[in-house]
Amino acid sequence: MASSVCRFGSAVGRVLTKTRSPILLSLRRGQASVSYAQSLAAAPETRLTALDNGLRVASEETGHATCTVGLWISAGSRYESEKNNGAGFFLEHMAFKGTKKYPQTALEQQVESMGAHLSAYTSREHTAYYMKALAKDLPKAVELLSEVVQGCSLNEAEIEQQRSVVLRELEELDSNLQEVCLNMLYATAFQGTPMGHSVFGPSSNARNLTRQDLVNYINSHYKAPRMVLAAAGGVKHEELVGLARSHLSGVSFEYEGDAVPVLSPCRFTGSQILMRDDDLPLAHVAIAVEGASAASPDVVPLMVANSIIGSYDLTYGGGKHLSSHLAHLAVENNLCHSFQAFHSFYSDTGLMGIYFVTDKHHIEDMMHWSQDAWMKLCTIVTESDVARGKNALKASLVGQLNGTTPICDDIGRHILNYGRRIPLEEWDARIDAVTPRMVRDVCTKYIYDKCPAVAALGPIEQLPEYNRMRSAMYWLSF
Amino acid sequence: MAAFPQIWTLYLLGLFLSIRPRYCLKASLFLLRAELYSTCSSSHGFHSSAIRAPGGTRLAHTDLKIPDFTEYRRPEVINPNKYSKESGDERRAFSYLITGAVSVLGLYTAKTAVVQWVSSMNPAANVLALSKIEVKLSSIPEGKNMTFKWRGKPLFVRHRTEKEIAIEESVSIAELRDPQHDKDRVIQSKWLVVIGVCTHLGCVPIANSGEYGGYYCPCHGSHYDASGRIRKGPAPSNLEVPDYEFLDDDTISVG
Numbered sequence: 001m002a003s004s005v006c007r008f009g010s011a012v013g014r015v016l017t018k019t020r021s022p023i024l025l026s027l028r029r030g031q032a033s034v035s036y037a038q039s040l041a042a043a044p045e046t047r048l049t050a051l052d053n054g055l056r057v058a059s060e061e062t063g064h065a066t067c068t069v070g071l072w073i074s075a076g077s078r079y080e081s082e083k084n085n086g087a088g089f090f091l092e093h094m095a096f097k098g099t100k101k102y103p104q105t106a107l108e109q110q111v112e113s114m115g116a117h118l119s120a121y122t123s124r125e126h127t128a129y130y131m132k133a134l135a136k137d138l139p140k141a142v143e144l145l146s147e148v149v150q151g152c153s154l155n156e157a158e159i160e161q162q163r164s165v166v167l168r169e170l171e172e173l174d175s176n177l178q179e180v181c182l183n184m185l186y187a188t189a190f191q192g193t194p195m196g197h198s199v200f201g202p203s204s205n206a207r208n209l210t211r212q213d214l215v216n217y218i219n220s221h222y223k224a225p226r227m228v229l230a231a232a233g234g235v236k237h238e239e240l241v242g243l244a245r246s247h248l249s250g251v252s253f254e255y256e257g258d259a260v261p262v263l264s265p266c267r268f269t270g271s272q273i274l275m276r277d278d279d280l281p282l283a284h285v286a287i288a289v290e291g292a293s294a295a296s297p298d299v300v301p302l303m304v305a306n307s308i309i310g311s312y313d314l315t316y317g318g319g320k321h322l323s324s325h326l327a328h329l330a331v332e333n334n335l336c337h338s339f340q341a342f343h344s345f346y347s348d349t350g351l352m353g354i355y356f357v358t359d360k361h362h363i364e365d366m367m368h369w370s371q372d373a374w375m376k377l378c379t380i381v382t383e384s385d386v387a388r389g390k391n392a393l394k395a396s397l398v399g400q401l402n403g404t405t406p407i408c409d410d411i412g413r414h415i416l417n418y419g420r421r422i423p424l425e426e427w428d429a430r431i432d433a434v435t436p437r438m439v440r441d442v443c444t445k446y447i448y449d450k451c452p453a454v455a456a457l458g459p460i461e462q463l464p465e466y467n468r469m470r471s472a473m474y475w476l477s478f
Numbered sequence: 479m480a481a482f483p484q485i486w487t488l489y490l491l492g493l494f495l496s497i498r499p500r501y502c503l504k505a506s507l508f509l510l511r512a513e514l515y516s517t518c519s520s521s522h523g524f525h526s527s528a529i530r531a532p533g534g535t536r537l538a539h540t541d542l543k544i545p546d547f548t549e550y551r552r553p554e555v556i557n558p559n560k561y562s563k564e565s566g567d568e569r570r571a572f573s574y575l576i577t578g579a580v581s582v583l584g585l586y587t588a589k590t591a592v593v594q595w596v597s598s599m600n601p602a603a604n605v606l607a608l609s610k611i612e613v614k615l616s617s618i619p620e621g622k623n624m625t626f627k628w629r630g631k632p633l634f635v636r637h638r639t640e641k642e643i644a645i646e647e648s649v650s651i652a653e654l655r656d657p658q659h660d661k662d663r664v665i666q667s668k669w670l671v672v673i674g675v676c677t678h679l680g681c682v683p684i685a686n687s688g689e690y691g692g693y694y695c696p697c698h699g700s701h702y703d704a705s706g707r708i709r710k711g712p713a714p715s716n717l718e719v720p721d722y723e724f725l726d727d728d729t730i731s732v733g
Contacts, residue, residue, distance in 0.1 A: 086540075170538035180539045191544040192558040203537040264559040273544065290563055349561070449570065450563075 040398075040428055046411055046421035047237040053253045054225030057244045058411050058421060060232045067233025068404040069141050069240070070130020071149050072412030075221035077197040078124045078346070079261060086166075086201015087217040088122045090209055093166055095120055095129060097158045100151035102144070104158075110144060118144070122199050124186075125346050126416060132405055135234030139243055142229070146247035149222060154211050166206045173200060180275075181284040181457045182355065188273040189288060189351060189453035193266035220261060224251040228415040232407035266349055270451020272466050276459070282337060283363050283458035287370065287469065288353025289450045294345045294417040300430045301442040302352060305377050306341040307396070308389035308439075309354065313338030323388055326373045335366040347417065352446060353453075360459035367464060371472040377443040379478055386436045397427055449474040610733040612725065615669060623685035623693075625674060628732055632674035632682050633720070634693070634706075635730075642691060642704040643667045649703070656715040660705045663719050671722050671732060672706040678713035693717070 034042070048058045080087055096118060098104035111118045116133035129148055131141045173179055183198040190196040229244050255261070268290040292298040310324035312331075320331040330336050339356035354370045401407050401424075414421045451470055456463050464472075536542065548556055554565035601609075611628050613635055618624045623636040638646075643660075647667070651657040664670055674682050674693075681697035688694030689710065690703035700711030707716040722732040 167537065170540060174539055183539060184542070187542070187544050192546065192548075196544065198540045200538070200540050202541045202543075204541065265561050267555060267558045267560055267562045269547075269555070269562065271544075271547075275539075450566070 037428075040423075040425045043424055046423070048415065048420060049237070049241050051224070051241075051244060051249060053249060053251055054223075055227050055229065055244065055248055055251055055253075056415055057229045057237075057241050058415050059230065059235050059237045059240050060407055060411060060421075061235060061237065062233055062404065062407065064233045064404050065135055066132065066404055067135045067138055067141075067231055067235045068130055068132045068408035069138060069145065069229070069231035069233075069235065070128055070408060070412060071145055072228045072230055072409075072416055073127045073129075073149075073222060074125065074226035074416050075127045075217075076123050076125045077199045077201070078194045078263065078266075079221055080194065080197055080201070080217075082197075084201075084205065084209065084213050084217060085197045086199075086205040087209055087213055088127055089200050090162065090166055090206065091152070091214055091217060092120045092122050092127070093162045094154055094159065094214065095148050095152055097162065098153045098155060099147040100153055101147050103153070107144070107147075110140070114140060116141065118148075124195065124197075124199060126413060128409070128412060130230075130405070130408060130412075138231070138235055138239065142240070142243040143247055145229075149227075150248075150251060152218070154214055156211055159211055159214075163206060166200075167203055170200055170203055170206060177280070177282075177284045177457055178355070178357075181286050181455050184273050184275065184457070185286045185288055185353070185453060185455035186351065188271045188455060189268055189290075190266050190349075191269050191271065195266040195346070195349065219252075219256065222251070223255065224248070224253040226416075227251065228412050230408050230412035230415065232411060233404035263347060268349065268453070270453060270470070272454035272456070272469075274460060274463070275455075275457045276461070277457070278360075278459045278461070280458040281359070282357050283360055283456065283460045283463070284355070284357050285363060285367065285454070285456040285460065285463060286353055286355040287367070287452050287454045288342075288351045289447050289452050291343050291350030291352030291446060292345055293348045293350055295347075296345075296350075298442045298445070299345060300427075301434050301438050302343055302446065303393055304386060304389040304431065304434045305381075305439050305443050306343050306352070306389075307392040308377065308381065308385050309341035309373050310392065311338070311340035312336070325376075326369055329369050330366070333362075333365065335362050335369060339366070339370070351453075360462060363456075363460060363462040364464055367469065368472065371469070374443070374447050374473070375475050378440060378448045379444075379475065381436050381439050381443075383436055386434065386439055389439075390431050390434060394428060394431055398424060447473065610731055612729055612731045614729055616728050621686075625685075628673075628720075633732060634670070634672050634674040634685065634717075636670040636672075636685070636704070638668055638670055638704055645691070646703060646705040646707075649705075649707075655708050658705075658707060658716055660707075663705050663707075663716070665722070665724060669730070670704065670706060671730065672717040672719055674717070676700055676713055677708065677715045677717065678711070683717075 044060050044062055046058055046060045048056060050056045076088055077085060096104075096107065098107055102110060111131070114133050114137045116131050116137065118129075118131045120127070120129045122128075129145055131145060133141045183200075187196045187198065227248075229240070229248060231240050292302055308324070309326055310322075312322065312324065312327035314337050316322065316327070316331075320328050322328050322331065326339065330339065336356045336358035339354060341354050343352040344350060354374075356366050356370065358366050401410060411421050450473060452473060454463075454466065454469060552565075552569055554560075554569060555562050600606075609629060611626060611633070613624075613626060613633075615635070615637070618635060618637040620637045621639050621642075623634050626633040626635065646660040649660070651659055660667070663672075676683050676695040676697065678695065678698055678700050681695050683693035683695040683700070683702060685693055688701040690701050692704040692706065692709075693702040694700070695702075695711065695713065698712050700713035701709050702713075702717055703709050705716075706719070708714070720732055722730050725731050
């Protein structure tokens with residue numbers, strides 16, 4: 001019976017190939033006419049110009065009707081001291097509360113009337129103020145942004161009001177356990193150094209920062225050579241440069257007393273911080289090692305390695321048929337609610353780790369398998385793992401750039417980190433160059449037999465003792 | 479009373495168990511493998527959501543300060559402005575060197591302790607002392623047989639005459655019940671050393687008696703010659719020759 005079906009099927013196939021056009025039967029029937037490599041090559045070039053005062057202007061003309069334009073500044077919690085930790089975050093709150101030219105209501109009205117979105121973010125090494133608007137509103141957008149950055153009014157009354165907002169935000173942050181866990185991870189991993197500062201700063205600083213502190217902060221860090229005006233969308237580079245010249249030429253490039261702040265290296269400490277609270281339902285645990293810096297050649301193999309471990313949460317479909325081995329184990333043995341492998345890189349250091357959320361009975365197992373996944377990366381990672389990781393990484397890199405805002409953010413951060421925009425083609429080539437041997441060597445360099453930093457929060461009684469976790473960073477059989 | 483080595487080890491084990499170090503900087507020597515750590519640090523923060531309570535509760539997790547562990551740090555990592563990975567290999571090498579050395583010492587100590595414990599079941603010193611005797615041969619006149627007590631049995635040491643030696647060496651082995659040449663039973667033919675226990679049923683033969691110029695067992699009439707070989711009578715085999723050696727011409731050590 002089966003053999004007759006097979007014979008019939010092959011007969012039909014032969015008939016079809018003889019009579020119909022090959023394209024109908026080919027697998028390529030539904031595909032695009034442009035290949036992946038061609039589309040990467042055809043991506044618009046990011047153009048970069050520098051003004052006289054050192055401020056860089058970069059843009060990518062994508063042909064959208066909208067645009068995102070913003071100022072990316074090399075300033076962040078890493079540049080703050082213990083006394084003014086949180087100044088950048090506070091400033092972010094104050095930024096949209098009025099400038100010298102536009103008081104608050106006028107500023108809001110300007111933005112709203114354009115139908116634009118004005119936002120900002122502060123991270124450890126970067127601060128960004130950006131606006132999403134229609135492409136034709138680019139001049140207005142640049143003007144408003146330059147006002148916000150250069151002419152922030154920092155009204156005393158407003159500062160007092162924002163204090164309570166910041167304090168409330170800090171309180172609310174405590175209930176975002178992922179944020180707490182990761183902040184504590186940084187605090188312990190880079191203890192005693194500015195990298196350990198959280199972006200938000202302690203509540204005492206939120207209470208005590210004065211207008212003068214904020215002014216000092218701006219004067220020390222908002223300097224033209226550390227700024228990038230980035231734009232993406234329906235923008236013309238020449239127009240953008242012209243606007244920058246007219247609005248941002250006045251940004252200072254000199255420091256008081258010629259004291260250029262230099263980022264000193266930050267020491268990583270293998271350590272742990274445990275915040276045990278048995279009343280919380282889930283445990284949040286993060287384990288990390290020192291990673292690569294942004295400009296290091298090891299970045300791409302490490303990104304591939306993280307793609308191999310991947311991420312998972314309960315909403316994933318597919319049951320246990322997930323390609324990441326750790327995810328497969330997580331489902332099969334009910335090890336966790338979610339996990340993600342992360343790698344944050346900064347100008348001269350980085351943090352690479354795994355963060356997971358689980359209930360109190362599976363912490364030990366999840367930690368064991370997470371570290372096991374790391375060990376496998378360092379020792380027996382296979383060709384198929386690496387191929388899968390590379391594809392996942394390429395897909396995520398390309399997929400992330402799905403709008404003018406992500407593209408603009410990408411441009412801003414790249415110029416600050418690397419001095420140029422790294423095009424997708426280049427990322428693609430670097431990813432293709434990764435081999436299993438390279439993944440093994442690079443992972444061994446950063447992970448194998450290194451002291452990890454661990455931060456854990458919640459009902460963490462089951463978390464293994466630090467020395468045991470440290471022992472799991474190498475295999476005796478290797 | 480002699481102090482047993484294993485008591486010493488027991489005492490130290492007890493000492494170790496009673497002193498439980500509280501800090502991460504552990505230093506435990508004695509029997510178990512020791513490792514010196516200085517990288518671990520832990521801090522316990524209490525997650526509290528009490529906002530308006532006065533003093534004692536914190537407002538936000540960012541208020542938590544990691545304590546300063548400079549006192550516990552190794553010199554290479556005290557400076558917060560230096561990358562710790564630069565000194566990483568050295569620090570690891572030092573730790574592993576110490577671990578390795580102490581492991582070897584620990585293993586040796588453990589081996590010694592085990593050997594001591596197990597060898598406590600060996601015969602006691604007084605028993606061992608009895609296991610060997612030394613006999614001064616000059617005290618035995620020619621032709622005479624002297625009896626010594628050795629391991630609870632009589633030991634015959636006989637100063638043989640030339641004639642006796644000649645007779646014994648010329649005996650044909652074929653006619654012996656337990657064939658053994660005289661040469662195989664003595665180291666120096668002048669001295670015969672045998673255990674004085676009749677191989678029949680264990681009586682002590684009488685020296686210089688019997689029909690063969692050697693020994694005669696009165697219990698059942700076994701005759702032994704001057705080489706201690708059975709010649710006549712019910713005994714099945716020759717008198718046993720123990721292990722002995724000549725320390726010098728005048729002394730033998732038996733056993």
